[in-house]
Amino acid sequence: MQEKGNISIHTENIFPIIKKFLYSDHEIFLRELVSNAVDATQKLKSLGQLGEFKGELGELKVKVSVDKEARTITISDRGLGMTAEEIKKYINQIAFSGATEFVEKYKEKDAAAKDQIIGQFGLGFYSAFMVADNVEIFSKSYKEETEGAHWICDGSTEFTLETTDKTDRGTDVVLHVAADSDEFLEPARLRTILTKYCKFLPIEIEFEDAVINQTQPIWVKQPSELTDEDYTTFYQELYPFSEPPLFWIHLNVDYPFNLTGILYFPKVKDELQFQRNKIQLYSRQVFITDEVKDVVPEFLMLLHGVIDSPDIPLNVSRSFLQADAAVKKINTYITKKVADKLAELFRKDRSGFEEKWSDIGMFVKYGMLSADDKFYDKAKDFVLVQNTAGKYFTLSEYQEFVQANQKDKAEQTVVLYTTDAEAQHSFVQAALDRGYDVLKLDTVLDSHFIGQLEQKLEKVTFKRVDADTIGKLIEKDETIESVLSDDDKTKLQELFAKAIGNEHMHVQVEALSPQDAPVIITVPEFMRRMKDMQRAGGGGGMQMFGSLPDSYTVSVNANHPVAQRVLSATDEASHQLARQAFDLALLAQGMLKGEALTAFVKRSADLLTA
Numbered sequence: 001m002q003e004k005g006n007i008s009i010h011t012e013n014i015f016p017i018i019k020k021f022l023y024s025d026h027e028i029f030l031r032e033l034v035s036n037a038v039d040a041t042q043k044l045k046s047l048g049q050l051g052e053f054k055g056e057l058g059e060l061k062v063k064v065s066v067d068k069e070a071r072t073i074t075i076s077d078r079g080l081g082m083t084a085e086e087i088k089k090y091i092n093q094i095a096f097s098g099a100t101e102f103v104e105k106y107k108e109k110d111a112a113a114k115d116q117i118i119g120q121f122g123l124g125f126y127s128a129f130m131v132a133d134n135v136e137i138f139s140k141s142y143k144e145e146t147e148g149a150h151w152i153c154d155g156s157t158e159f160t161l162e163t164t165d166k167t168d169r170g171t172d173v174v175l176h177v178a179a180d181s182d183e184f185l186e187p188a189r190l191r192t193i194l195t196k197y198c199k200f201l202p203i204e205i206e207f208e209d210a211v212i213n214q215t216q217p218i219w220v221k222q223p224s225e226l227t228d229e230d231y232t233t234f235y236q237e238l239y240p241f242s243e244p245p246l247f248w249i250h251l252n253v254d255y256p257f258n259l260t261g262i263l264y265f266p267k268v269k270d271e272l273q274f275q276r277n278k279i280q281l282y283s284r285q286v287f288i289t290d291e292v293k294d295v296v297p298e299f300l301m302l303l304h305g306v307i308d309s310p311d312i313p314l315n316v317s318r319s320f321l322q323a324d325a326a327v328k329k330i331n332t333y334i335t336k337k338v339a340d341k342l343a344e345l346f347r348k349d350r351s352g353f354e355e356k357w358s359d360i361g362m363f364v365k366y367g368m369l370s371a372d373d374k375f376y377d378k379a380k381d382f383v384l385v386q387n388t389a390g391k392y393f394t395l396s397e398y399q400e401f402v403q404a405n406q407k408d409k410a411e412q413t414v415v416l417y418t419t420d421a422e423a424q425h426s427f428v429q430a431a432l433d434r435g436y437d438v439l440k441l442d443t444v445l446d447s448h449f450i451g452q453l454e455q456k457l458e459k460v461t462f463k464r465v466d467a468d469t470i471g472k473l474i475e476k477d478e479t480i481e482s483v484l485s486d487d488d489k490t491k492l493q494e495l496f497a498k499a500i501g502n503e504h505m506h507v508q509v510e511a512l513s514p515q516d517a518p519v520i521i522t523v524p525e526f527m528r529r530m531k532d533m534q535r536a537g538g539g540g541g542m543q544m545f546g547s548l549p550d551s552y553t554v555s556v557n558a559n560h561p562v563a564q565r566v567l568s569a570t571d572e573a574s575h576q577l578a579r580q581a582f583d584l585a586l587l588a589q590g591m592l593k594g595e596a597l598t599a600f601v602k603r604s605a606d607l608l609t610a
């Protein structure tokens with residue numbers, strides 16, 4: 001018996017469209033055909049369990065083979081097979097109409113959306129025509145007393161269907177590779193594709209006499225069955241040659257959506273080293289993509305691992321994905337899981353948590369800043385800050401620690417911090433000498449983090465150690481008497497302003513302790529933050545500060561012996577001394593550079609020999 005027929009679909013000739021548009025992603029044909037074979041095999045296994053199939057299951061491997069001479073690729077399974085009627089129904093109708101629907105959707109999209117849709121839309125069986133100009137199916141159903149069926153089609157709407165003497169249950173799909181798809185006749189290429197998409201399929205896939213997949217990847221197992229070594233070994237398999245992960249989270253939900261997976265916290269100290277797209281997305285163990293944007297919250301994009309969910313709609317465009325309710329729930333779920341895991345680590349092993357802090361601090365702060373309030377609310381109890389002595393505190397521990405000493409006259413707790421303990425050393429030292437404590441807040445996220453804490457914590461402000469002279473950094477009621485008369489102060493102010501000769505350096509004479517430096521340059525906290533935000537590209541309201549030059553306060557210490565010397569020296573000597581004292585202050589701020597530095601070195605030598 002032979003039947004020739006016409007497949008009734010609405011769009012004529014979808015084949016050239018698919019072939020043309022999907023050029024970059026031709027390789028997915030193999031993923032589609034192998035997953036069909038796996039599905040057919042699993043369906044048969046389920047029928048066996050239900051008692052609807054009573055025969056022997058026998059070997060159930062899916063075999064992929066290539067014959068370079070004959071120019072064919074064959075995908076064979078021993079699954080449930082199809083009768084001729086079923087081929088008409090499932091292949092002629094479903095597969096073709098799926099492809100038609102795809103093309104319809106595809107035509108509507110703009111270029112960017114097309115890129116998105118590629119590889120995310122299961123083109124199914126029809127994708128075979130991306131690489132083959134002729135496809136044959138040999139199939140024999142598991143149902144008793146049915147004949148084998150042989151279908152041939154060249155991707156057009158015409159097909160031939162006849163009986164065949166295939167006796168073994170299952171389906172062989174034979175692709176006659178097109179002239180422009182020679183690359184797929186190379187076994188090495190096929191192996192690469194199989195490893196990329198099929199490495200964790202649940203049925204064994206054999207290629208060149210070897211099984212290429214693990215049918216039971218660890219994420220489908222119960223955490224209780226697994227050891228730490230299982231997790232780290234799996235990590236090495238996913239990311240060979242990388243440092244062991246810090247810890248991991250095994251995800252496992254089946255209501256209200258279905259999701260399994262393992263997320264690893266990588267060990268990365270350098271922020272620039274972070275690599276995105278390290279999480280692989282699977283749908284029922286079939287690799288889909290490593291573009292997990294929108295599925296995983298932004299701040300967790302830096303994690304590694306796998307997520308497997310049949311509930312993630314892969315066949316829709318990006319904008320839809322963002323709005324998708326399941327995706328939102330998944331996002332929330334993952335965020336919660338990560339917060340819970342971190343809280344548990346903190347609770348159970350504080351010192352281990354502190355050791356890992358330099359790696360996980362980034363995630364936590366980024367999460368507090370970008371995720372929903374629920375994450376902040378959990379994280380505020382385990383986020384750590386470290387002081388210049390290297391000791392870690394939680395936020396509440398730290399407030400407790402400094403409040404006796406660092407309350408200003410308005411009862412605000414002033415938290416002092418440094419963004420660079422080396423460069424700001426003299427200021428840090430001055431604060432420590434005063435009995436204050438100084439935090440190290442030196443990562444790229446910290447300025448935003450500080451802003452957030454000031455909003456959320458009550459009566460707490462942050463000041464960088466060089467925001468003011470030590471006496472005014474935390475304003476108390478006490479004042480230090482000046483040994484200079486008001487006239488002398490004015491004179492001193494003028495002398496220094498002249499010696500400095502820079503309008504952005506605001507000179508003021510202050511009564512500081514004689515032990516403090518003769519001149520101190522500070523950057524008011526507010527102005528510095530504005531400039532920082534501007535540098536970080538903060539748009540909006542920041543623009544109005546666009547033309548603001550850097551602005552500094554130069555405090556001349558009225559009670560330092562240098563003040564007296566400047567006042568009593570001759571014009572020339574007084575100018576030299578003022579300039580020297582100012583340069584020392586620049587030096588302490590790491591601001592003495594170029595010509596000024598050369599002049600300073602020379603002047604210092606002169607003063608040594610004077």
Ligand SMILES: Nc1ncnc2c1ncn2[C@@H]1O[C@H](COP(=O)(O)OP(=O)(O)OP(=O)(O)O)[C@@H](O)[C@H]1O
Nearest residue numbers: 036037040081090091094095122123124125126171
């Ligand atoms: N190897 C096979 N064995 C048995 N039936 C098959 C096989 N391959 C395809 N089919 C049948 O053909 C139908 C259409 O396949 P196709 O791959 O186009 O779509 P799908 O698998 O239903 O969905 P998807 O678009 O996700 O791949 C399948 O649903 C299945 O019933």
